Amino acid sequence: MRLIPALALTLLTAAPLAAQMPPPAPGPTLEKAQKAAAAAFKACRGTPIAVAILDSAGGVKLLEVGDGGRGLFADFARRKAATALKFGKPSAAVRDEAKTNPDLARQLTTDPTLIGFGGGVPYANGAIAAGGAPSQDTDERCARAGLAVLERR
Numbered sequence: 001m002r003l004i005p006a007l008a009l010t011l012l013t014a015a016p017l018a019a020q021m022p023p024p025a026p027g028p029t030l031e032k033a034q035k036a037a038a039a040a041f042k043a044c045r046g047t048p049i050a051v052a053i054l055d056s057a058g059g060v061k062l063l064e065v066g067d068g069g070r071g072l073f074a075d076f077a078r079r080k081a082a083t084a085l086k087f088g089k090p091s092a093a094v095r096d097e098a099k100t101n102p103d104l105a106r107q108l109t110t111d112p113t114l115i116g117f118g119g120g121v122p123y124a125n126g127a128i129a130a131g132g133a134p135s136q137d138t139d140e141r142c143a144r145a146g147l148a149v150l151e152r153r
Contacts, residue, residue: 001020002132003029015042020130023057024055024059025057026055026125027055027056027057027125028053028061028125030061030062033053033062033150034062034117035079035149036053036062036085036128036147036149037064039145039148040064040128040130040143040146041064041141041142042145043141043142043144043145043146044066044145045050047134047138048066048067048069048073048132049066049067049069049073049077049130049131049139050065050069050070050076050077050130050131051063051064051128051129051130051144051146052077052078052080052131053081053126053127054078054081054126054127054149055125056084056125057124058082058085058086060078061126062088064066064119066132069132072131073131075131076115076129077120077129077130077131077132079113079114079117079121080115080117080118080129080130080143081120081126081128081129082113082114082120082127083115083143084110084121084122084127084131084140085120085122085126085127086118088122089122090118090122090140091115091116091117091118091121091129091140092117092119092137094116095118095136098116102129117131117136117139118136118137118139118140119133119139119142119143120133120140120143121143121144121147123139123147123150123151125150126150129143129151130143130146
């Protein structure tokens with residue numbers, strides 16, 4: 001019976017914390033994110049991929065693994081999107097720049113939220129990435145199909 005007072009205390013202390021939280025970062029609606037992911041999956045039809053869509057603060061809006069995909073693909077997609085978002089350019093461009101920029105290369109290998117692979121692209125309110133295709137170029141092509149949906153008004 002001591003559970004009731006503990007629950008009441010938890011609810012009383014959580015409410016003020018929730019009221020102090022900042023508003024959500026700009027990003028797509030869930031419906032738009034789902035449509036963008038569907039477009040990415042359609043562009044990669046027959047290839048088991050994962051799609052990650054982040055809001056402008058890097059928060060995950062959608063993370064989806066297609067049939068036949070692996071959980072590791074989801075992590076790669078999320079990290080590709082985070083890389084594109086952080087640097088404001090496709091993750092393939094960041095990967096290529098890191099080949100001649102030791103500081104950037106070090107950042108890509110030491111920050112577990114980033115990855116030096118192609119497949120992620122930024123947009124005004126976040127980033128989208130695909131992971132798991134046989135090539136990084138294919139991942140980017142599929143992500144760009146989703147990007148087209150996200151950029152539509």
